[in-house]
Amino acid sequence: MNPLILGLVTGVIFGFLLQKGRVLRFEKQLGALRLQDFTIIKFMLSSILVGMFGLLILQQAGWIALSHKPFNVGAVVIGGALFGVGWAIAGYCPGTSVGAVGEGRWHALFAIAGMLAGAALFAEAYPWLKTTVLAWKDFGKIGLPDLLGINPWWCALGLAVLYLGLFVWFERRRL
Amino acid sequence: MSASSDSKGWSPYLAGALVGLLAVLSAAATTKVMGKTNFLGASTTFVRAAGLIEKAVVPSHVENNEYMAKEKVRVDWQFMLVLGILLGASLASRLDGSFSWEAVPPIWKERFGPSPAVRALGAFVGGLVAMFGARLADGCPSGHGLSGLMQMSVSGFVALALFFGAGVLTAHWLYGGKQS
Numbered sequence: 001m002n003p004l005i006l007g008l009v010t011g012v013i014f015g016f017l018l019q020k021g022r023v024l025r026f027e028k029q030l031g032a033l034r035l036q037d038f039t040i041i042k043f044m045l046s047s048i049l050v051g052m053f054g055l056l057i058l059q060q061a062g063w064i065a066l067s068h069k070p071f072n073v074g075a076v077v078i079g080g081a082l083f084g085v086g087w088a089i090a091g092y093c094p095g096t097s098v099g100a101v102g103e104g105r106w107h108a109l110f111a112i113a114g115m116l117a118g119a120a121l122f123a124e125a126y127p128w129l130k131t132t133v134l135a136w137k138d139f140g141k142i143g144l145p146d147l148l149g150i151n152p153w154w155c156a157l158g159l160a161v162l163y164l165g166l167f168v169w170f171e172r173r174r175l
Numbered sequence: 176m177s178a179s180s181d182s183k184g185w186s187p188y189l190a191g192a193l194v195g196l197l198a199v200l201s202a203a204a205t206t207k208v209m210g211k212t213n214f215l216g217a218s219t220t221f222v223r224a225a226g227l228i229e230k231a232v233v234p235s236h237v238e239n240n241e242y243m244a245k246e247k248v249r250v251d252w253q254f255m256l257v258l259g260i261l262l263g264a265s266l267a268s269r270l271d272g273s274f275s276w277e278a279v280p281p282i283w284k285e286r287f288g289p290s291p292a293v294r295a296l297g298a299f300v301g302g303l304v305a306m307f308g309a310r311l312a313d314g315c316p317s318g319h320g321l322s323g324l325m326q327m328s329v330s331g332f333v334a335l336a337l338f339f340g341a342g343v344l345t346a347h348w349l350y351g352g353k354q355s
Contacts, residue, residue, distance in 0.1 A: 003209050007252035010201045011259015014194065014215065018260065019267035021190030026280035033339070033346035043191035044320060050195025051325035055202055064202045064212040068328040069313050079312025080319075080334045083305050084341025088349060090301025091280065094309060095217035095317045097302065098257055102264030105277045110295040112221075114302025119218075120225040121303070122310040126242035129311065144327040155327055167188070 015099050024099040026091040026108075033088050038175040045163045052156050060152075068141035074133040090114065183271035198325060205252065213252055214326070216318030218309040220257040222246045286350055312337075 018024050021043045031037025058064045087093055090111040092100055097115065100108035122129075145155040169175075198215050205213035226248030230237045237243050268274035278291040287293055309315040312334050314323065320338065323331020 001204075001208050003205070003252045004250065004255045006204055006208050007255030008259045008262075010197065010204075010215075011256035011261075012263035012266070013197055013259075014256065015260035015263025015265075016267045017190045017194050017197065017263075019264040019273075020185040020271075021187045021194075022184040023187065023190075024264055027282055030282055030346060030350070033342040034350060035343065039187045043187035043194070044316070044324075046188045046191030047194040047198065047321055048324040050192045051198040051321065052195075052327065054195065054199030055325050058199065058203055064206045066326045067212060067214060068326060069319060069323060069330045069334075071328075071330040071333065072313070076312050076330050076334050077337060079308045079310070080337025081341040082308025083312060083315065083334075084308070084338045084343075085345045086301045086303065086305025086308055087338065088301070088342045088345035090298050090305055091283070092298070092302070093217075093316045094221060094306065095257070095260055095315065098217070098261045099264035102261040102266075103268035104274045105280070107278055107280070107291065107294050107298055110298035111302035114299035114304075115218075115221045115306035116225045116228065117299070118303035118306030119221040119310060120229060122307050123222065123225070123240050123242040125307075126240075130241075133311065139329070142329045144329055144332065147329050152327065159327065 014095075015102060018096065018099050019103055024096045024103055024105075026100070026105065029087070029091050029093070029096065038170050042167070042170060045166060049160060049163045052159065056152060056156055066143065068143055070141050071139040072134060072137070073139065074136035075129075078133060086118075183273065194321070195325070198321065209252065214318070214322035215256070216253055216314065216322060217257050217260070218306065218315040218318060219246060220254045221306055222310065223248050223251070223254055282350070 021039070022028060023040050023043045028037055028039050032040040055064065055066070059066050092108050092111045094115055097108045097111045101112070143152070145152040148155065201215060202212050205211070222243070223246060226237050226243045230248060237248055265274070279289055279294045283294055283297070287297065312319065314334060316335070316338060319331045319334035324335065
């Protein structure tokens, strides 16, 4: 199969599910960031719970290779914080901005335009960032089981208990 | 939520679990088709799209940019995935009647007024800052958040904590702490 067609099909299903889960809405994004509506948190943790075991099975069977993003401290911390600030102002993250336009929330087009500008700006700043923030300290592509020095299955099990505990807490508190 | 359009939404647990399943199938399918495991993500596509736009205006500028060269400016698997999100969301919202044209979201209107121009400016500035951050962190809530945590990546946990931590503080600053 052509990778482009595979990407398109995967994206259509992804977008369909994001929309049905109602996580594309501005109200849901801000609801999560204002700690008033936990729809997005539930959606994310539920997908992570299923995906974590599925990917672990495939990886242990030797069918796929994991690909951790590097833990470059300055980049992840400063970049992550900047992302959070922009996310709260725009009300959309990259994936949801595109989906929001799909369900008619056309003001998200301006968020997309801003994101394209931000990507272009980053490309201009990259040579400078490479010698500064990106050069501070890179712990490389590490997984939590490596960091803790434990078996990945135990790590996944521990995280699963944590996520399920959060689900119980959300529902008891009717969040 | 009493809006009729929302009664057709799915439980976020169910929709999320299906996305988890999709992520697993996608990892297997990309490995088989492309020879390398690809994970769900979105923000790199914005670099490629920005590169394609710049290329149409000043081609040499893109060729000489180190970051654009590193990320390769082209329409690839993830680019089509992002386009697919738009189509899939459009399809789902048309099928259940929740599609609706919106220039200014109600919460924004209440806080910053009904002007579509002000909303457009906010969306643009927020989008710019968010994407600069996402590229610096090397991922967004899809790549770092979903794919990172599914793989139990240390960078994913740290990035997601900062996305939400800074997001919660900023939302509090913008909208105040009052319940709406």
